[in-house]
Amino acid sequence: xxxxxxxxxxxxxxxxxxxxxxxxxxxxxxxxxxxxxxxxxxxxxxxxxxxxxxxxxxxxxxxxxxxxxxxxxxxxxxxxxxxxxxxxxxxxxxxxxxxxxxxxxxxxxxxxxxxxxxxxxxxxxxxxxxxxxxxxxxxxxxxxxxxxxxxxxxxxxxxxxxxxxxxxxxxxxxxxxxxxxxxxxxxxxxxxxxxxxxxxxxxxxxxxxxxxxxxxxxxxxxxxxxxxxxxxxxxxxxxxxxxxxxxxxxxxxxxxxxxxxxxxxxxxxxxxxxxxxxxxxxxxxxxxxxxxxxxxx
Amino acid sequence: xxxxxxxxxxxxxxxxxxxxxxxxxxxxxxxxxxxxxxxxxxxxxxxxxxxxxxxxxxxxxxxxxxxxxxxxxxxxxxxxxxxxxxxxxxxxxxxxxxxxxxxxxxxxxxxxxxxxxxxxxxxxxxxxxxxxxxxxxxxxxxxxxxxxxxxxxxxxxxxxxxxxxxxxxxxxxxxxxxxxxxxxxxxxxxxxxxxxxxxxxxxxxxxxxxxxxxxxxxxxxxxxxxxxxxxxxxxxxxxxxxxxxxxxxxxxxxxxxxxxxxxxxxxxxxxxxxxxxxxx
Numbered sequence: 001x002x003x004x005x006x007x008x009x010x011x012x013x014x015x016x017x018x019x020x021x022x023x024x025x026x027x028x029x030x031x032x033x034x035x036x037x038x039x040x041x042x043x044x045x046x047x048x049x050x051x052x053x054x055x056x057x058x059x060x061x062x063x064x065x066x067x068x069x070x071x072x073x074x075x076x077x078x079x080x081x082x083x084x085x086x087x088x089x090x091x092x093x094x095x096x097x098x099x100x101x102x103x104x105x106x107x108x109x110x111x112x113x114x115x116x117x118x119x120x121x122x123x124x125x126x127x128x129x130x131x132x133x134x135x136x137x138x139x140x141x142x143x144x145x146x147x148x149x150x151x152x153x154x155x156x157x158x159x160x161x162x163x164x165x166x167x168x169x170x171x172x173x174x175x176x177x178x179x180x181x182x183x184x185x186x187x188x189x190x191x192x193x194x195x196x197x198x199x200x201x202x203x204x205x206x207x208x209x210x211x212x213x214x215x216x217x218x219x220x221x222x223x224x225x226x227x228x229x230x231x232x233x234x235x236x237x238x239x240x241x242x243x244x245x246x247x248x249x250x251x252x253x254x255x256x257x258x259x260x261x262x263x264x265x266x267x268x269x270x271x272x273x274x275x276x277x278x279x280x281x282x283x284x285x286x287x288x289x290x291x292x293x294x295x296x297x
Numbered sequence: 298x299x300x301x302x303x304x305x306x307x308x309x310x311x312x313x314x315x316x317x318x319x320x321x322x323x324x325x326x327x328x329x330x331x332x333x334x335x336x337x338x339x340x341x342x343x344x345x346x347x348x349x350x351x352x353x354x355x356x357x358x359x360x361x362x363x364x365x366x367x368x369x370x371x372x373x374x375x376x377x378x379x380x381x382x383x384x385x386x387x388x389x390x391x392x393x394x395x396x397x398x399x400x401x402x403x404x405x406x407x408x409x410x411x412x413x414x415x416x417x418x419x420x421x422x423x424x425x426x427x428x429x430x431x432x433x434x435x436x437x438x439x440x441x442x443x444x445x446x447x448x449x450x451x452x453x454x455x456x457x458x459x460x461x462x463x464x465x466x467x468x469x470x471x472x473x474x475x476x477x478x479x480x481x482x483x484x485x486x487x488x489x490x491x492x493x494x495x496x497x498x499x500x501x502x503x504x505x506x507x508x509x510x511x512x513x514x515x516x517x518x519x520x521x522x523x524x525x526x527x528x529x530x531x532x533x534x535x536x537x538x539x540x541x542x543x544x545x546x547x548x549x550x551x552x553x554x555x556x557x558x559x560x561x562x563x564x565x566x567x568x569x570x571x572x573x574x575x576x577x
Contacts, residue, residue, distance in 0.1 A: 006535070007533060007535045007536055008535055008538065009372060009374070009535070009536065009537060009538030010353070010355040010358075010538075012361070012362060012538055013362075013443060014442070014443055014535075014538060014539070014540050015438065015440065015441065015442070015443040015540075016364075016437045016438060016440065016443040016444075016445070016446055017437075017438065018434065018437060018438040019434040019437050019447050020434055036564060036568070039564065039565060039568050040568050040571075043568045043569055043571075043572050044572060047572045049572070049576070074433075074434075075431050075432050075433055075454070076430075076431065076432015076433070076434065076447050076448075076449075076453070076454020076455055076456075077430070077431045077432045077454045077455060080412075080429075080430075080431035080432075081431060083412040083414070083429060083430075083431040084411055084412060084431065084433070086412050086413055086429070087411075087412065087413040089410070089411060089413065091408040091409070091547055091550065092408065092409045092410060092411045092435065093409070093550070093553075094409065094411040094433060094435045095410075095411035095412075098411060135564075136560075136561030136562070136564045136565055137557075137561060139561065139564060140557040140560050140561050140564070141557060143553075143556075143557060143560075144550070144553045144554055144556075144557050145435075147546070147549075147553045148409055148439065148546050148547055148549075148550055148553060149405075149409075149438040149439045149546055150405065150438060150439060150440060150441040150543075150544075150546055151438045154438075155546050155549075158549060158552065158553045158556065159552070159556045161556075162553070162556045162557035162559075162560035162561075163556070163559075163560045163563070165560070166560035166561060166563060166564040169564065170564055170567055170568070174571070183577065184576060184577055185576055185577075186577065187574060187575045187576045187577045188571040188572045188574070188576075189571070191570075191571040191574060192567065192568060192571040195567055195570075195571065196567070199567075245575075245577060273438065277438060280535075280538075283540055284535045284540065284541060287540055287541045287542035287543070288535065288541050288542075290542050291541045291542040
């Protein structure tokens with residue numbers, strides 16, 4: 001869209017931009033990493049790889065324990081954070097997600113505590129199972145949360161965003177666990193990081209293609225910078241991680257780049273929401289096309 | 298009470314016989330004179346702080362938009378465009394419209410609220426409980442009209458919007474804006490009555506030669522199930538800064554969770570596949 005043909009009111013936004021600060025970008029990144037790490041820990045335990053299972057559990061407990069402080073800090077009334085648990089509202093992804101995050105964080109922490117202190121082995125394993133099963137939900141519900149808004153770049157990507165979030169979670173969990181695990185045991189984490197990164201690169205490209213002109217925030221401004229940086233870091237990270245089995249030093253640099261790239265992609269998505277909300281064309285044009293209907297157009 | 302039009306997910310049934318008639322606003326923009334008495338009366342009654350003394354140069358609109366501290370907003374559209382058919386030689390129109398929360402039948406803000414701070418009153422309106430809201434910000438981008446906003450001044454941090462003067466309604470009083478409106482552009486009453494009145498008025502206005510006249514928000518089949526506060530406009534909604542086809546995003550929540558379910562399942566499969574192979 002180069003020329004302004006949309007009828008609007010002095011160029012003013014129709015909808016309000018999201019009020020979420022950087023904490024929420026970090027939460028998207030760490031929540032995804034923590035959720036997918038829990039699942040990796042459970043799978044590693046079932047496959048009889050104890051070292052990998054314990055390291056992945058530790059990563060997930062650390063990542064998920066950082067989430068509540070970030071979320072509380074972003075609230076307009078942080079002292080009222082317990083109101084999140086006042087009710088459970090199925091129509092509110094934030095309500096459902098708060099309960100799931102509470103459960104996932106508690107169980108991942110319990111499993112990590114059991115591992116580290118060498119106590120309560122059986123409850124620890126049960127907690128690892130529970131956290132592992134919640135992992136995929138923690139990794140993807142945030143995509144539902146932002147899709148369930150009137151922000152065009154989010155709502156119109158409601159089918160693509162959960163896939164992008166799942167891929168990013170796999171990439172960052174794989175990369176973080178890879179860095180936390182001894183070389184002799186890190187193979188599965190490396191493969192998960194690589195597959196997740198390739199999937200994230202492909203799926204973000206697909207999402208932007210499907211969005212058409214609504215994807216402009218991923219090409220311009222602050223969100224565009226994050227998106228470009230994410231693609232570069234993820235591409236370089238994938239290449240280095242691919243050769244990382246024989247060259248562990250390259251693999252570690254690759255994992256760090258994947259973490260940086262996955263974080264940048266979360267900020268690209270978060271800030272694309274602000275840019276998308278602030279330009280009335282993105283709100284009005286698709287609605288006008290819809291309202292005109294197939295008969296009249 | 299007769300079978301009401303525009304029933305919501307919780308009103309009237311959840312009030313167990315104590316539900317009142319669904320009350321609403323009909324804003325007839327053809328008689329709005331842009332006096333902003335509604336804006337002032339709203340601020341006075343609801344003790345809303347000022348929203349800045351800013352000169353926008355957008356006709357007489359120095360208010361800008363609805364927000365946490367602005368629950369009525371008069372839009373001014375001053376253009377060299379003919380108002381009536383046959384005035385193409387000397388085109389000039391000055392449209393004015395007092396915007397407000399739509400009190401949607403299917404309200405996105407209410408649906409996405411995680412704390413239950415937003416609720417449906419016995420009058421079928423949508424209100425924030427300021428002692429429950431924790432300022433999570435979820436309702437702000439959910440609203441398809443950009444109505445609800447978080448108040449940032451004085452570390453308030455909570456979401457605020459029009460209550461349709463819930464306190465006054467409980468005492469059978471007309472909301473402050475409608476009481477102050479000198480031309481009855483803002484009409485308050487049982488929604489069913491307002492809808493009947495508006496349909497008749499639209500015919501009159503069209504017969505008078507306002508080609509672009511239309512009701513906005515009266516259809517129960519729109520994306521928010523019809524507005525509790527609807528409008529008679531003289532041009533397309535986007536001319537007034539309103540969305541032409543607003544949708545409550547939670548209507549599509551099922552498909553969103555299904556997409557997330559598939560993505561989560563693929564994630565599990567990917568993790569399992571990664572464990573097949575070498576340890577290193």
